[in-house]
Amino acid sequence: MGSELLLYGYGFVCVSMLIFNVAYSLSLKRKDRRLKNRDRRFARRVDRQLDRLRTGEGLERGHLTYLRRKLSRVNHLAAFDRMVMERLEGAAEDREAARAYQREIQPVILHLALFYRDREDIQAAYFAYFLSRHRPQRHQAMDAIQDVMVKYMGKESLYCRVNALQALCGFGSPESVAEAVTALDRGGRFLHEKVLTDGLLSFTGSHERLTALLLERFDSFSVPTRLSVLNYIRFCSGAYGEQMMNILSNPAEDKELRLSAIRYFGRYPMEEARPLLLALAADKEPAGWEYASIAVSVLAGYQGGDVQDALTAAIYSANWYVRSNAAASLARQGLDYSDLISVVAGGDRYVREMMLYQLDLRREQGEKTAL
């Protein structure tokens, strides 16, 4: 009897799920219709305001209050975003009116920034995304919104932090972005260094000023943040050789930071770095293989007999990666089979194969380019 009761219990679950499935499918269909109607009504109201702006009139009294009320629901905010973006991508006249409309509704945006700051993370993240698309013009002073966005950087949700960083980078204020990076670092929450670097690279203001601010705070940052900053600088400017040199020449500095500094000198070859790079390439210590491996790779961009000697020596390294990178660098230096006869005709089979592979690869690529 007990077993039968249990089976009936599961039968009841079956029926409940069946009803749920059918009801959910029907509600989805009705919801689609309802949303379309709602979006149409909303669009009519916004279009009326755009018409007024085209004719030089201001927004209707009460429109901002209406927006404040409506846009405090995230689904309406998403619909509003779609609608305004459509007009911004439309005909020139529509674009102009939509831009004017964006300027007029800035008080609502500030209100919403404060409102969504206290909402659940998923909604706050969406608002940060919305703001990155509907940010005020750069000449407009919107410090208040930026301050609120810096607060968003302390949120638990990764997406909220990433979207807020992107919004801030869009504003183009170096102070706010530096403040956001500091808040992020202090928060101690994980943000992949590539994501932070990419975010900083999307910055629309003065990279020089931002770099200066970040370098000012550099020592107070954790290693992952410092690494992101160094990578950002590498992709941005070749004017920071001295700072990179300081990092590279300090053996107590974190390994990843020193490796990043070596890469910097690969992107921007500098004579001052040459002796240090040669020394790293010549390092035979097994523990230093990563430095040697990247140094020999970077040396491809430096000319001279000393570099070729260092690379030719490195190709005999016991480490596979150092050998491989040294061979690739020698090939990139433009040396020919005859220049490398001691290597390609030498007795070390591994070294010979590695060098021949790089030379063959270069030849094949050259032929493809010629074709």
Place this chain on the structure above:
Amino acid sequence: MTDVLKAALQVVGGFFVAYMIGYASFLFLSVTVGSSALYGAKRRNALKNELRGEYYVPVSIIVPAHNESVTIESTVRSLLALDYRTYEIIVVDDGSTDDTAQILRDAFHMFRINRPIQRRLRCQQVEAVYETRAWKTPITLIQKRNGGKADALNMGINASRYPYFLCMDADSVLQRDSLEKIVRPVLEDDRVVAVGGAVRPCNGAEIEDGAVVRYRMPNKLLPCMQVLEYDRSFLAARILFDKFNGSIIISGAFGLFKKSVVVDAGGYDTTTMGEDMELVMKLHVFCREHGMPYLIRYATDAICWTQAPEKLSDLCKQRRRWHIGLFQSMTRHRRILSDPKYGMVGLVSYIYFLIYELFSPYIEVAGMVTTALAMALGVLNVSFMVLYMGIYVAYSSILSLTAFFARVHTIDLKLTFSDVCKAVGLCLLEVSCLRFVLAWVRVTALGGGKKRKRGWGEIERKQIHFSTTGAKQEQPRQK
């Protein structure tokens, strides 16, 4: 004597009720959690709670191939169409006896080159290496002596240049955003060492420019039933295990791994048929033994389309291989069960796979034999049996449909009325017939396993025609 038998049958009956309650509860939990996770992911994506940048995580895509002349070109073309910044494609031809390598060389104008490969993982000898840099991303073809799929994957790992590698089957195609989506968990958390993608049967799907433009339930019965089975068994269960870092399988058809951890753990095991499951279990063991913080994630929105077998004989071959692989992986890592340091992996995932995957065919076949015996002895409670079977079929079918519709709704696929009817009708057939056929196949699987332990499994392939104008299935060609 009859009394003893009756008492024994009573005990057996009690066991089956407990077994079904356990299974039903797990199924309910997994489908509910799975569906809610899918709806949650849809909401998050709609509200742009996702990483949208083109982040620079270079990936090596490894395609092990053995006699894949029918599909290999379209697979590589699908990989060339991926929306991703930095990746390389490595095809490892594991001693094919057909013209797999020739087709690739001709289609992509590859040249032979003597490339040294660092053999950090043991694998068979290289016979020839071909490369080309003429496409948007480098393509490498390695021809090697036959050593099995795991051996080919190890060779691919050895030859790979990038810190993450993605393994996939040569008869599958990736959606153009799949690579970007499978990499996201790595950017979201640096403890991630492996990510499984969602593998879906492509039978019935029309793919153009790497995106599904039309989706219909397949016309044939078997693939159609597999679509439902994939959603219920794989999708829902894997989402549930993902919630507590308990995934112990990532399909060999589509998985991303951190190379350094895989190499340190010893790479793919060449002596097992279930190298994909074995690797994931090995990663759990390796990371926990070495006190490494790690996560194994499941990316529901990273999609790989694969061919579901259309012939029963092919399906049986596939399931036999899977069951042998399951057995080998579970016995090799049995300490997970007894050691408390494996936590939920041992307590939930391992026990679930042990009872409801490894032992389930034996239990189910034993159940049928017991029912026949009870009937012969005249002690069968027919009304109870009918109720039991009825509830079982209805329950499994409804949960299959729930998982199926959750998936369809959350990726905004539109189904026709006939597709819905097909889904409803065939899920009943799947749980009441196909499941028992496959249970029998799995019961008999372990008998001949050792003889075929390094085989690739010959399954009839259809060409997936991949071009910028569309990818449709064409006439079948026997391998």
